[in-house]
Each structure stands twice: as structure tokens, then as C-alpha cells.
Amino acid sequence: MTSESERELHLQRAHYNTFLLESRHVIIDLLTDSGTSAMSSDQWSVMMKGDESYAGARSWQNMEKAVHDLTGYPYIIPTHQGRAAESILYSLLGGKDKVFISNTHFDTTRANIEYSGARAIDCLIPEGKDPSRIYPFKGNLDVDQLERLIREHGAGNIGAVILTVTNNSGGGQPVSMANARSIREICRQNKVMFLLDCCRIAENSYFIATREEGYDKKSFREIAQEMFSLADGAIMSAKKDGLVNMGGFIATKDKRIAEACTNLLIIREGFTTYGGLSGRDMEAIAQGLTEVFDKDYLHYRIRSTTYLGEKLTAMGVPIVKPVGGHAVYIDAKSFYRHIPVEQYPGQALVCDLYLAGGIRSVEIGSVMFGKYDLEGKLIPAEMELVRLAIPRRVYTQSHIDYVIETFGFIKEMKAGSRGLKIVYEPPFLRHFTAHFERI
């Protein structure tokens, strides 16, 4: 526990960037759902059987089988986390003149694509851009715009179409099977590669089962398998729906791509049968990928996220609706109307949540996605969101009730809250290390 005056000091020392806080100074940590899952007793048990052989470990065979059985893809390449997989795959598919199209590129996805010299274009349906609009699949990719973009840039210049399920940066919103099927058709006609960024495919399957016609009798796992069957390959950060603290993979149907990735893997991550992982990590992933499709687990998971969203809505806090899978997103632009976008209203709310309750959250707005024009003026992001990400199997309802109570204080204080300015920023992924000052 910390007092408000202590937190003021911690926040100053962290330059008003919650990524720079020490975790022991945080009471409820909703910074991310990535790598923060509590592992099950079954996962801890299989870790004891970790085979730490350099090559051909049994633990790798277990992970490879689990990923293969789920995705149906023949070539599986282990990596230490999602962005390592992205760095390998997109440095091969990317490069100058190449264009990638996604419902919304996650920040590390965009950074890896742009780092290769390629362009990353977000292509979300209009319903997904309106935080208050109720629509069952707000994560869908705009297929008409996709066809236009392919014509405009030429199919040969498209590095890949990347469907992010669920759509993390777009509010944790699900993507429908029908949308994936249309994308598959367009990609097949144009001979463009179709990839899934499948970090939260189990949560996405839950939404398909409950919202899309014809899927209520299918198991969550069968739904995920159907979606994998539509794509040419996938990238996963197992730190999400793999229910582990570290891990990831590339999986593909394409032998040539797999071979090229393997060469880079050995230079950057490690040998083909461990990537950047230890044997015990690979055991935990194999087990986690099975557990995450458990009916009761997924039901509790999605319901508990929705609970937080429903309570905040009842208090008059504007959130992205309907509530997504792994997080509740506050619409800071409309909640902190008195702070202009150039002064980062989302970051102001992030700081206030920490000060008022020791709650750590993250801005997903112009700090994360803002750019500058030639005069150095901010080109803001489309939305100014604050994400409250819920770690899997960690917090109870009373923890979440405490978060809800803290919003009561925030509502009273917010008129006095001031915006921030950036006083230091790196060229890529600036939100992780930027320094701010209060205006």
C-alpha cells in the first residue's frame, strides 16, 4: 500500500510515465494483460518436466504438437515473445515499397513493419472507430477499403494482410468469422498473404460463439481452428491467450517462408527447437494453449471484464462499447473534455488513476500513436483511450470493486486535472520511455 503523497513522488520520479514506475509502488496493476497471467497448478507441474536439451527437446515436441493441433499449420517456429516473431517475419516480408494492411496494427507490429522500411495501413470498419457505437464485431477489417488499397498499391506490393484477433489497439474488439472469410477470398484472388495476429484468439472465439449465427453449438477451440484454417499463417504472443509469462511463435503453411524465418531465428533467437525459450517455458505454453479454451474459464474471463465496464457505465464514465475481451477502454477524449488532445488527456487520466488509487493503466491514444507533421505539430491518433487491462486469473471481484470506487474519486477531481507535455521521446515506440511534465 502507498499513500497519495508517496504516489505523487513516485510519479514525478517516473516522469509521469507509468511504464517507468516500480511495480512494488503499484496497488492494482492493469498496465497490461501480457505475461501477467497466473499459471495453473497443471502448468507449474509440467514445468518440472522441462527438457532443457539444446536440440530436439521433448518439451519442444510438446509445444510444437500443441500449436500444430490448434492451428493446423505444418511449420512452427518458437520465439521468446510476439515481437520477436514479428521482427523475423516482417523483416522478411517487409522492406521499402511494401505495404501491410491490418484491421489495426498493434504498436510492436507497426514498429517492426516501419522499421523494415514498409508502410503499415490500418483499415478498420467505421463502426470500430466510434467508441459509443454498439456493434457486435467492432474489430472487423473494412473489406471494401482492403480491395481499394490492394488495387491502389498493387497486389505485388502488399507484404501481408494482418488480421488482429481480438483487435487490441482498437479496444479489444472481436472479429467475426464472416469477416475472416471475406478477407481470405480477397487475399486468394489477389495472391496476397493472409496472416492472423492471434494473441487473443480464444477470447475472440468466445465472442463468435455468443454473437455470430451458426456458432453457438461449436466449441471455442473448433471456432479458433476454423479461423486458422482460413489464413496462411499466424503470429502469436503466448503471453496473452497462451496463459504464460513468456513465449511466442510463428506458424505457417508456407515452407519457403518457414525456411527463411528459421535462418533468421538461429541468428537472433536460438536454435529451431527452442527459439528464445527454455524447455519449461515450452511445456507451460503447450498446457496453457489447452486450458485457455476451457468453457468455464472463458466465460468467467469475459464476464468479469464486462462487469467492470458495466459498473463504470452506470457511473457515467464513457467507455468503448460493447466491452471487449481483455480490457475496458475509457474514452478519455470525452471524459476529460477540458484537456485538449495536444495535452494528452489519456495520459492525464492514467496519472490521476495512479495518484488516486495506485492503479496502473496505459494510454492508447496520441502518446502511443501520435505523429508529427513537417512543422512539428502533433497529428493526433484517432481515439484517446485509456486501457484497463485485466490480467488472467489474477484479480478477484473485490479488487475490481476497488478500481470502480477509485473512479468515484476521479470523477470528483477531474476538473482540476491538467494535461501533460512530452519533454523526452525516442524515435520508435515512444510511449514506453517518454518523459512528461504537467502543464
Ligand SMILES: *Cc1c(COP(=O)(O)O)cnc(C)c1O
Ligand atoms: C502483445 C501483442 C503483440 C506483441 O507481443 P509481445 O509478446 O508483447 O512482444 C503483438 N500483437 C498483439 C495484438 C499483441 O497484443
